[in-house]
Structures are given as structure tokens and as C-alpha cells.
Amino acid sequence: MPYEFAERGSTGEVEDGQALAPRFDADGLVTCVATDAASGELLMVAHMNAEALARTIESGEAWYFSRSRRRLWRKGESSGHVQRVAEMRVDCDQDAVWIKVRQEGPGACHTGRRSCFYRAVPLGKAPDKSLVLEFRDAEKAFDPRAVYGNKS
């Protein structure tokens, strides 16, 4: 799959220009935020290398790079929970992209929730070992053992 992103130019070119010139980090990754195209809900945060970004742009389906498994990963390849990209945006310094997706299936999170963000952090005091996360929107949308088998 051929792809060729623009060279990084001046700050003004990167921030106010119309060329896609991603700033990949030392590991070759940009951050990707996926929200639900209909509800606006934040579903997940993941990473893309150049190939994942190019494949996402070309196919209109979300591809990521798994930092833990060190490999390219098409969202839904195991679960069937594909993400169809309704819109992609890039941020000012082009080290993050935002995709608004139509999430196929009941959820985006491998734990079985719709979103990966199902716990709230209490605010207002310095965190210590007494801090207790609060479950919020944490009901399971699917059974990960049934979807992923023993891999989960």
C-alpha cells in the first residue's frame, strides 16, 4: 500500500497549512482518539503508526498499532467490532488524530464495555493509596470470553 505523508515544514506550515505531515514520536506513533460519531461518546484512545494511519485513511476503517503486541491491528479483526470512520481530524501540531466512528457491535473495549473509560477518578485531594476509582457506565455490553475466547 503506497503512502507518502508530507515532510514536516515550519510551525506555521504544520499548524495552518493543508498538508498532512504527522509528527510520529520516537516509537513511530501518533495518538488516536476514537469517539462515537452519533453520540460523541469517547470510546477509546490508541496509537497509529504510519501504516495504520494510511490504511485507516484509505479504507475508512480503523487500524491501530498495538504497543503491547508490537503489531498492526485492524480494530475488530478478532471481535468483529469494526469501527467505520465517519470523519478524521488532525490536531494543530499533527501528533494526534481524532476519528468519529460508527462502532459495529456492542462495544469498543476488550473488557466488554462500550467505552474504555468506565471508571472515574475522585477529585479534590492529593492522590494516595486511599483513592478509590468509581465505576461509571461500567455495565458489560458483551462477554469478552465469548467474543475473544481464551485470548482475553
Next chain:
Amino acid sequence: MPYEFAERGSTGEVEDGQALAPRFDADGLVTCVATDAASGELLMVAHMNAEALARTIESGEAWYFSRSRRRLWRKGESSGHVQRVAEMRVDCDQDAVWIKVRQEGPGACHTGRRSCFYRAVPLGKAPDKSLVLEFRDAEKAFDPRAVYGNKS
């Protein structure tokens, strides 16, 4: 400022437990997504080191770690465009946090826009040098030269 996050336990403890045990990357950072608490709009993506995360939890105002300037940074310290945190969540593997904020002032982006995500990436073909970003929601909400002076 004392703070003490929990030790990283098993995958089950990290994903389904109630202890805050962030997974900081090799640079000591987690990703932070900031959305507007009222509209749900994605405002920015940035990073937090342990101290920025602790200060945000304690103060209820967003602190970040600037990768380019290599320093702790209170959002709004130059611009006055402080972010007051209405809710913080952490994701399944605890390497990303999501803050829903009340954005003080006209915008979150140092370029003068309300959001950092003011350009869309066209979809449907392999990216090459002919790809042209489309400005969307890109009107300036403030004049960065007036807000930041010559630093911008």
C-alpha cells in the same frame, strides 16, 4: 505535594479494580484527552507525568507535561484559559485519562481556535502528496499574538 499511585497489579486488578495504577510510558507520561464538559467537543490531546496527574486530581484544574518544552505546565498559565475539571476518568489499561472540562476563555488551542482539531483528513484513497486537509470549525476564537505576545 505528596502523592502515591498504586502499584501496577495483575491485568484483572488494573482493568477491573478500583485502584489508580497508571501505566506511564518510557518517558513517564500518560495521554490525556480533554473534552468540553457541556458540549462534549474534543478540545485537545496532551500528556501528563505523575506530578501533572496528581496536581490535576488535587486542584481540579488541568496540569500537563509539555513534551516540547520538557516541563510541567498549568493549562492557562500564560493565556488565562484555565480548564476546570468536572470529571476525570481512566481507561481500561490505565495509560490514558479523559477529563471533561469547563474551558475558561474563548479557546483551548494555542493557535487561537476553540479546539485543536480544526482540520479534516479526506478519506477513501491512499494518502500521497496530493492529499489536502480541509479546514473545519477553524475560525479563530482569539488572537494568539494578543494572548501570548511574542511567545506564540
